[in-house]
Amino acid sequence: MSPAIGATLNRVDGRFKVRGESRYSAEVPVPNLTHAVVVNAKIASGRITAIDTSEAERAEGVLAVLTHRNLSPVATVPKLLPSLAGLAAPGQSFFPMQDETIHYAGQPVAIVVADTIERADHAGTLIRFEYAPTPATTLLDQARDQAYVPERIFGGLLPGHASRGDVAKALAEAEVCVDTTYRFAPNHHNPIEPSASTAVWEDADRLTVYDSTQGPNSVQFTLAELLGLPPISIRVVSHAVGGSFGSKAMVWHHPALAALAARHVGRPVRLVLTREQMFTSCGHREEQEQRITLAAGADGRITALRHHKLSLTSPFDDWAEPSLQSPSVAYTSPNYEGIYHLVRGNTITPTFTRAPGEATGMFALECAMDELAERIGVDPLELRLRNYSATDPESGKPWSSSGLTECYQRAAELFGWHGRDPRPRSRREGQWLIGTGMASALYPVTQPVNPQRARARLYNDGTAVVEAGVSEFGTGVFTAMTQVAADGLGIPVERVRFVGGSSDLPNVTAAVGSAGTSAVGSAVHLATTQLRDELIRRAVADDHSPLRGADPAAVQVRDGKMVLRDRPDVGETYADLMHRTFMPDVEVLGTWNPPPQDAGYGVHTFGAQMAEVAVDADLGVVRVRRMVGVFAPGRVLNRKTAHSQLMGGMLWGLGQALLEATRMDPRMGRWANASLGDYLVPVNADAPDVVVDTIEVHDEVVNPLGMKGVGEIGVVGVAAAIANAVHHATGRRQYELPITLEKLL
Amino acid sequence: MKSYEALRTAPNPDHAVVRGPGEVEVHLHVNGESRTAIIEPRVSLLDALRDRLELTGTKKGCNQGACGACTVWVDGRRVLSCLTLAITCENREVTTIEALSEGDTLHPMQQAFLDCDAFQCGYCTPGQIMSAVALLAEGHVGDDTEIGEWMSGNICRCAAYPHIRAAIRRVRDEGGPGDASR
Numbered sequence: 010m011s012p013a014i015g016a017t018l019n020r021v022d023g024r025f026k027v028r029g030e031s032r033y034s035a036e037v038p039v040p041n042l043t044h045a046v047v048v049n050a051k052i053a054s055g056r057i058t059a060i061d062t063s064e065a066e067r068a069e070g071v072l073a074v075l076t077h078r079n080l081s082p083v084a085t086v087p088k089l090l091p092s093l094a095g096l097a098a099p100g101q102s103f104f105p106m107q108d109e110t111i112h113y114a115g116q117p118v119a120i121v122v123a124d125t126i127e128r129a130d131h132a133g134t135l136i137r138f139e140y141a142p143t144p145a146t147t148l149l150d151q152a153r154d155q156a157y158v159p160e161r162i163f164g165g166l167l168p169g170h171a172s173r174g175d176v177a178k179a180l181a182e183a184e185v186c187v188d189t190t191y192r193f194a195p196n197h198h199n200p201i202e203p204s205a206s207t208a209v210w211e212d213a214d215r216l217t218v219y220d221s222t223q224g225p226n227s228v229q230f231t232l233a234e235l236l237g238l239p240p241i242s243i244r245v246v247s248h249a250v251g252g253s254f255g256s257k258a259m260v261w262h263h264p265a266l267a268a269l270a271a272r273h274v275g276r277p278v279r280l281v282l283t284r285e286q287m288f289t290s291c292g293h294r295e296e297q298e299q300r301i302t303l304a305a306g307a308d309g310r311i312t313a314l315r316h317h318k319l320s321l322t323s324p325f326d327d328w329a330e331p332s333l334q335s336p337s338v339a340y341t342s343p344n345y346e347g348i349y350h351l352v353r354g355n356t357i358t359p360t361f362t363r364a365p366g367e368a369t370g371m372f373a374l375e376c377a378m379d380e381l382a383e384r385i386g387v388d389p390l391e392l393r394l395r396n397y398s399a400t401d402p403e404s405g406k407p408w409s410s411s412g413l414t415e416c417y418q419r420a421a422e423l424f425g426w427h428g429r430d431p432r433p434r435s436r437r438e439g440q441w442l443i444g445t446g447m448a449s450a451l452y453p454v455t456q457p458v459n460p461q462r463a464r465a466r467l468y469n470d471g472t473a474v475v476e477a478g479v480s481e482f483g484t485g486v487f488t489a490m491t492q493v494a495a496d497g498l499g500i501p502v503e504r505v506r507f508v509g510g511s512s513d514l515p516n517v518t519a520a521v522g523s524a525g526t527s528a529v530g531s532a533v534h535l536a537t538t539q540l541r542d543e544l545i546r547r548a549v550a551d552d553h554s555p556l557r558g559a560d561p562a563a564v565q566v567r568d569g570k571m572v573l574r575d576r577p578d579v580g581e582t583y584a585d586l587m588h589r590t591f592m593p594d595v596e597v598l599g600t601w602n603p604p605p606q607d608a609g610y611g612v613h614t615f616g617a618q619m620a621e622v623a624v625d626a627d628l629g630v631v632r633v634r635r636m637v638g639v640f641a642p643g644r645v646l647n648r649k650t651a652h653s654q655l656m657g658g659m660l661w662g663l664g665q666a667l668l669e670a671t672r673m674d675p676r677m678g679r680w681a682n683a684s685l686g687d688y689l690v691p692v693n694a695d696a697p698d699v700v701v702d703t704i705e706v707h708d709e710v711v712n713p714l715g716m717k718g719v720g721e722i723g724v725v726g727v728a729a730a731i732a733n734a735v736h737h738a739t740g741r742r743q744y745e746l747p748i749t750l751e752k753l754l
Numbered sequence: 755m756k757s758y759e760a761l762r763t764a765p766n767p768d769h770a771v772v773r774g775p776g777e778v779e780v781h782l783h784v785n786g787e788s789r790t791a792i793i794e795p796r797v798s799l800l801d802a803l804r805d806r807l808e809l810t811g812t813k814k815g816c817n818q819g820a821c822g823a824c825t826v827w828v829d830g831r832r833v834l835s836c837l838t839l840a841i842t843c844e845n846r847e848v849t850t851i852e853a854l855s856e857g858d859t860l861h862p863m864q865q866a867f868l869d870c871d872a873f874q875c876g877y878c879t880p881g882q883i884m885s886a887v888a889l890l891a892e893g894h895v896g897d898d899t900e901i902g903e904w905m906s907g908n909i910c911r912c913a914a915y916p917h918i919r920a921a922i923r924r925v926r927d928e929g930g931p932g933d934a935s936r
Contacts, residue, residue: 019868026876027864027883029811029851036810069776126805127796201815201823201911202877251813251877252911284816483875483912649871653914657874660913685820685909692906696915698898 013492013502014714017649021488021507022249022481031249034221035205035281042207043072045270045280046129047263048119048136049289050111053145053355053678057109057118061137065121068135070128072274075120076136077106080269084237089326089358090164092223092258092519095459097230100259100292101358103325104235106266111140112324113355114147114679115289120266122274126281145678146354149296149321156319156350159327167331173403174344179313183304187381191301191373192745194670196294196362197287199690200482202251204291205281208267214242216268221250223258224519225478229512231260236268245512250482254661255361256291257482258521263290288683292360293671295320299332299373304344309385309392313344316373322351323358330359332370335451335725338403338613339374340396345403355678361521363661364724367452372665372746375448375729380742383431389447389733390417390426401611409710410717412641413449413615416704420447420617420639423700433740441623441632444738448726450616450640454717455522456603462515463532465494465540466596469587471569472504475537478514479529484720485650486526490533492646493714497537499566500583507533515598523614523718528603530646531712536599541566543595548586555579601713610710614717616640618659618726622734629753631735633663633697636727641704643717655701655723662727664691670747773841780841784809785853795841799833800824802840803850811851811880815909822908825881826850832888851880854887862928863887866921874912882908886922895926 025031050057062074083104092098105117119136123129146152159169180186207219216238222228225245233240245264250257263280271278282290297320304313316336322328333347362368382389397414400407421427429445430436436443463477475494481487487507495502508514509529517529545564548556548571556564556571556579565574572580587595606612619637624630638659645651668689674681682688701723708715732743739753774795782789784807791797791806800817803809803826812835815823819837826835827849854861860868863886873879885908889895894904901919910918 020871022876023868023871023873024860026873026879027860027867028855029809029880031876032810033813033877035814036804038808125794125797126801127794199911200875200877201813201821201909202875203815250875252875254911281814284818284820483873485874650874653871653874653912653917656916657913660915664913684818685816686818690909690911691913691915692909693915693918694899694902694906696902696913698916698919 013495014646015648016492018488018492018502018647020485020650021491033202033249033251034207034219034247035279037207037219039207039209039277041276043122043124043274043276043278044126044129045120045122045267045278046133047117047266047280047286048121048133049286050114050116050118052111052140052142053114053147055111055140055142057111057138058141059139065132065135068128068132070124071121071132072124073122073270074136075270075273076118077108080106082107083235083265085234087231087234091166092227093455093457093521093524095457095518097234098227098259098519099231100261100360101323101325105262113357117262117266120270122270122278147356147673147678148675149298149319149352151675152352152354153319156352158348159351162327162329162349163331170348171337172346176313176315176344176346179344180302180304183312184307185305185381185384187303187377187384189301189377189380189744190298191376192298193296193369194746195296196665196669197671197688198254198256198362199287199685199688200252200254200256203282203284203287204257204261204263206264206267207277207279208271209277210271214238216242217244217246218264218268219246220264221257222247222480223253223482223521225480225510225512226516227519228260228264232265232268235265247480247510250480253482254363255365258361258519259292261291284685285683288671288680289357292357294330294362295322295359297369299369301373301377303377303381305381307385309381309387309395311340311342311396314342316347317350319350319352321354321356323356324353326358327351328358331366334453335367336370336374338401338611339449339451341398341402364452364721367725368665368728371448371451371725372728375726376732379446379733379736388431390421393417393449404611406609406611409610409612410643410706410708411615412704412706416615416617416639416641419702419704420619420637423639423702424619424637426619433737440626442626442738443621443623444734444736445619445621446730446733446737447617447619448729448733450618450722450726452523452614452722452725454612454614454711455524456606457518457524457528459518461517461528461532461601461603463529463536463599464515464596465536465599466594467498467540467583468594469584469592471500471582471584473498473500474506474508475533476508476514477517477529477532478512479509479517479520479525481509484520484525484654485647486520486529488650489526489646490529493530493533494537497534498541500569523720523722526646527712527716527718530714530716531601532599534713535601536597539599540595540597543597544583544586545571548581551586551590553589554586555581608710612711614642614722616722618730620727620730620734622731622738624735624738624753629750631667631748633731635697637700638723639702639704640722641706642719642722643706643708643711644715645703646716651719652701654719656699658721658723659699659727660691660696661724663695663731665746666728666731667747781844782840782848784848785850791840793840795839797840798836799838799840799843800835803835809850809852813877813880815878822885823878823881825884825908827884827888832885851884854883862925863921866924870917870921870924872914872917872921874914878908878910882910882918889922890926895922
């Protein structure tokens with residue numbers, strides 16, 4: 010029996026998905042169901058002065074029209090805390106519909122509940138609001154003079170500024186200096202499944218919510234605080250989630266609004282956000298700019314890195330995606346300064362967007378590195394190697410594992426990097442200017458705080474069910490957990506069923522920060538290996554077992570049979586032992602206590618990105634012709650699903666580079682392109698074939714199986730590789746994302 | 755079960771009558787079965803399928819005709835069910851993802867999507883597959899450029915696009931006719 014871990018197993022939920030049988034949160038059959046529609050504020054700042062709901066209330070099929078006047082208030086509004094912390098995790102420290110104040114356009118101001126979705130939708134248009142608007146800030150340019158440096162960002166988890174060495178001195182003494190500013194349009198996640206919550210009150214203190222989320226337990230804990238109920242009163246179920254990319258990583262208002270509406274009408278309520286509402290209801294990547302100052306010697310060795318970020322946050326929270334973290338440790342740099350500057354504006358609190366911070370911060374650093382390479386006449390890859398840091402430059406501690414130089418080398422081979430003519434505009438094919446570019450990829454390994462748990466139960470026929478409260482939103486975690494469990498127990502994957510997606514199951518943190526599979530995987534590994542060891546212990550102690558008296562350490566399990574390692578003919582199956590000793594099943598709860606974040610090592614995931622673009626010499630159209638990404642993500646549980654994660658991440662990077670931008674209309678303070686027709690994401694014709702490879706690194710620090718995560722590292726560096734390739738093709742540096750064609754005319 | 759080609763060429767009489775705006779009885783023919791729904795004429799085919807007929811395999815991604823997740827066949831042509839009123843589909847044959855498998859045996863395109871890992875979250879997948887099968891019948895699968903172009907009405911935010919093309923190539927190269935009846 011070859012190990013299941015590392016194999017290319019098809020998705021265990023794939024068969025249901027290709028048949029349309031998976032039940033996403035808005036698809037679970039519920040008797041007596043009603044439909045809720047949220048109505049949103051049309052102004053960005055001010056207050057409601059009058060509401061007329063009479064026409065809406067009279068409309069056919071309407072059961073309730075709720076505004077701040079008649080919605081029962083929430084019990085407490087918990088403070089924003091990233092969901093990886095394992096506690097209540099609201100997306101912002103604000104809950105709407107508690108008073109008449111409007112803080113941002115799209116803020117919920119009413120909920121209509123009706124017997125059909127069409128009637129709820131229509132009645133929502135019949136509510137008349139009068140507003141007293143006040144001036145709104147919705148762009149950085151409107152308030153940059155009011156910027157401040159926050160003490161801490163990111164729910165208090167990260168400092169607002171950090172430094173080492175003497176940056177001013179190093180800059181003054183620099184032989185070469187690159188000083189550039191990069192601007193980033195806001196981005197929206199746009200999973201194809203809009204967020205949906207179906208709330209069912211079984212009685213006054215028993216609530217079930219079917220919710221599309223990255224963390225059922227996060228929703229449970231957040232609802233408990235908002236509704237003033239103990240966690241035992243709330244069950245959150247997430248059978249299948251149609252993508253997230255960070256939009257479902259935190260707990261936004263809709264599950265609580267659905268629960269409050271359902272309590273009000275005394276019937277189950279389904280609340281599905283519209284596509285337009287997905288732009289105002291679950292955060293976004295904030296508008297930002299970043300200034301990078303790189304000081305180096307004539308040989309390209311970096312002597313100082315100064316990295317400042319300015320971004321727009323909400324009135325409620327000091328949120329900035331952590332763009333400075335990975336760049337601060339990417340290269341040796343004895344002198345460093347990183348500062349976040351925030352401007353408060355009339356917006357929902359921004360949130361995690363796939364590779365939150367790394368996608369923008371590494372864009373800035375890696376474009377500046379390309380400029381430095383050009384300035385000193387060194388190959389961009391060689392410049393990275395000269396600045397490679399074998400230890401964490403911040404702490405001086407060794408990396409738990411790296412593999413970065415091997416990633417560079419392998420990517421260069423696969424791409425055909427060496428021998429590249431560095432001169433811009435040196436290659437042309439008819440109308441097309443051809444260029445190549447590269448970048449490093451870094452993503453932090455972030456450890457959960459709370460114990461991670463999974464339960465394994467083996468039945469006496471040799472099949473096992475393994476459970477944990479993780480949800481499946483496309484990462485392949487259910488499949489990977491089936492493999493981890495199979496190897497832990499020593500049985501084939503066909504005899505394992507993994508069950509997740511409910512807050513009633515053993516508690517694991519929300520699957521965020523590329524840490525979901527490693528968190529739950531560690532718990533599943535411990536649960537299943539402890540269960541295996543328990544049965545071996547019983548066998549060697551059993552007078553009727555062929556293994557009686559054997560050293561447990563000398564016993565291994567293959568295909569459900571416990572045998573002596575050096576005498577595989579001696580042994581018995583789990584089933585034989587369990588039947589003989591009247592055991593219907595054996596169950597173990599596995600608990601993984603994550604190591605502290607600072608366990609004596611720098612912990613990061615590394616990779617290398619390369620891209621080739623063709624730019625139409627007259628029209629400025631950019632086509633990405635090919636991309637190569639090589640990553641060192643530690644143990645790969647399933648080559649097939651991991652490849653898809655990395656490939657999808659790289660194509661996200663393509664979207665970030667060339668297409669994705671939410672445009673603010675500052676006159677109204679509203680998004681101008683809140684639809685999938687106007688907010689451009691990559692479509693099939695935009696997406697080239699992508700070469701993905703991995704470098705094996707062994708990591709004994711991060712977790713028992715040495716997993717470092719594949720969900721986000723694929724995004725990081727792609728936009729820089731593409732921008733650097735565009736420069737190579739055209740001779741024009743790119744300082745703003747996305748690189749739309751007018752920037753190349 | 756009818757083939758995609760046969761469905762395309764089926765007669766589609768159009769009997770225009772004024773009904774509504776209240777709830778009316780709408781008679782649909784979905785996946786070879788007669789189904790009746792009491793709905794207002796403003797109900798989209800998508801909402802009729804998902805909310806009234808419990809055929810939730812067809813997905814609502816944008817409700818604006820931009821993402822393709824709601825792709826079904828009406829009289830053998832792929833349509834966006836979110837932009838189609840259910841009442842206009844009376845006397846037409848509606849085919850959804852639920853009709854593609856033959857019992858437990860997956861349609862070759864479903865099997866190819868599974869084997870090629872042509873999806874991650876799976877939410878756009880039914881629409882992708884309904885388009886992909888139609889693409890074969892329409893003859894738009896000559897090369898990857900053509901497949902990419904003709905599949906660009908179906909957004910996959912997980913960006914499984916290269917694998918979607920691989921799945922379509924595989925069915926094409928195995929001589930699959932894009933035929934729901936295999």
